[in-house]
Amino acid sequence: MSRIIDKPYFTYSAYSALTLGIQAKCPKCQGAGVVTADRDNAFFRCHGCGHQMTRDRTVYRYAVHNQCRHCGRYYRVEIQDEAKQRFPVLHVACPYCKSRMPGEVLRTAQGFSYADEIREGKEPYFGLELWFLSYFQGKPVWAINREHLAYLIDYLSADLREKPFGLPKRTQADHLPTFMKTAKNRERIVKLLKKMQGGAD
Ligand SMILES: [Zn+2]
Ligand SMILES: [Zn+2]
Known part of the structure; x- marks a missing residue:
């Protein structure tokens, strides 16, 4: 046995x-x-x-951080599209007043996969x-x-x-x-x- x-x-x-x-x-x-x-x-x-x-193995999060030139508020827009994450600057709309302007794409480590x-x-x-x-x-x-x-x-x-x-x-x-x-x-x-x-x- x-x-x-x-x-x-x-x-x-x-x-x-x-x-x-x-x-x-x-x-x-x-x-x-x-x-x-x-x-x-x-x-x-x-x-x-x-x-x-x-x-x-790090998982990154990408977002445009900006101060709106139109309404003056600070905002953050998450970038989910992998192709867009590679650009240093992207045009996004301000979530408050919807005016579009270029903003810097920042990368932050979110965690580990x-x-x-x-x-x-x-x-x-x-x-x-x-x-x-x-x-x-x-x-x-x-x-x-x-x-x-x-x-x-x-x-x-x-x-x-x-x-x-x-x-x-x-x-x-x-x-x-x-x-x-x-x-x-x-x-x-x-x-x-x-x-x-x-x-x-
Ligand atoms: Zn080999
Ligand atoms: Zn705005």
Whole structure:
């Protein structure tokens, strides 16, 4: 009998970029690379060709701040249109008297974008395909990194699965789609995961 104690919900998720890193496919050479992140930026680095990318995780807010030349009041108009946000100066209408005049576009940091979930086998920071990705009956089967892959194999091949101590509401296994947990598929999924474990890197 093999038994496994499940892990907390966020152990292996998009947030793994902040800890162990997410293994992803390099868009240039298709080799293995890693996505990491800190509070401000997300990074990609290819182990094969050395290709690197950085992305700002800050979410900005753009607004024209002005004093109306007609009615004399101070106002602020939010600029939602991404194309317009690039201009240093824009013509907008005063919200009080509606007269239009040029005003300076100011950028302020609003906060940090939170990491989205992994979707369709792609990580959410750069949209790169995960390195450990395969398909089972047309559905993506993937792991964020080697540790996650080992966890999935252990979890699915165990005879007994237990919740971690303290009974949290959601655990790591809640991320798994039903088709992976179904008894009739489990053995074949484990085989597929083991193949990824042996063939990659
Ligand atoms: Zn590369
Ligand atoms: Zn005005």
